[in-house]
Amino acid sequence: MIREVIDLYMKDAEVCYYPHFFSANEADYYFKKLLNTIDWQQDTITVFGKTYLQPRLTALHANNKNPYSYSNITMHPKTFTKELTDIKSAIENEVKANFTTCLANLYRNGQDSNGWHADDEKELGKKPVIASVTFGSERIFHFKHKQDPSHKVKLVLKHGSLLLMKGDTQKHWLHQLPKTKKDIGERINLTFRIIA
Numbered sequence: 001m002i003r004e005v006i007d008l009y010m011k012d013a014e015v016c017y018y019p020h021f022f023s024a025n026e027a028d029y030y031f032k033k034l035l036n037t038i039d040w041q042q043d044t045i046t047v048f049g050k051t052y053l054q055p056r057l058t059a060l061h062a063n064n065k066n067p068y069s070y071s072n073i074t075m076h077p078k079t080f081t082k083e084l085t086d087i088k089s090a091i092e093n094e095v096k097a098n099f100t101t102c103l104a105n106l107y108r109n110g111q112d113s114n115g116w117h118a119d120d121e122k123e124l125g126k127k128p129v130i131a132s133v134t135f136g137s138e139r140i141f142h143f144k145h146k147q148d149p150s151h152k153v154k155l156v157l158k159h160g161s162l163l164l165m166k167g168d169t170q171k172h173w174l175h176q177l178p179k180t181k182k183d184i185g186e187r188i189n190l191t192f193r194i195i196a
């Protein structure tokens with residue numbers, strides 16, 4: 001299959017965006033299925049010694065037993081569901097990587113968010129390949145260069161889209177999913193990663 005792909009041409013990074021990686025029908029199907037079959041939970045995180053409820057629900061799935069730790073929490077994976085396996089295969093056909101792990105995020109409404117961070121934990125390796133899929137309400141996504149914060153990139157992550165981050169992206173850039181005052185519904189994000 002031939003799909004539209006947009007290279008973001010960001011300095012010190014390798015990022016590309018597939019606005020319609022999945023068809024509208026596939027995306028509708030996966031959104032409903034994932035909402036109902038994933039065991040979503042709200043974890044607490046500790047940042048600078050203070051404990052907060054995460055402003056979103058999450059789940060970790062993998063084809064190995066390797067945990068994933070960030071912001072002082074350690075998640076232990078469950079096995080992949082049928083839909084996660086199918087989505088992973090569709091991405092791997094395009095991306096030529098073998099993902100082990102999926103961190104799933106459920107943003108319940110515009111008040112749920114994901115603050116500035118880089119996915120640079122050492123278990124992801126030196127140049128992590130991260131494939132990030134969106135189902136449900138579209139949201140704005142921001143990048144900011146670590147050494148040159150005036151260097152910013154914004155994009156809208158659409159229903160059924162795929163954002164691919166590789167190379168030195170995590171080394172040189174932060175990303176976030178800000179809150180929005182818009183009255184919007186749920187968004188599911190799946191980030192496929194390699195944790196060997």
Ligand SMILES: O=C(O)CCC(=O)C(=O)O
Binds near residue numbers: 114
């Ligand atoms: O929801 C998103 O699009 C971003 C998720 C993300 O950055 C992460 O889980 O590391």
Ligand SMILES: [Fe+2]
Binds near residue numbers: 117119
């Ligand atoms: Fe991230």
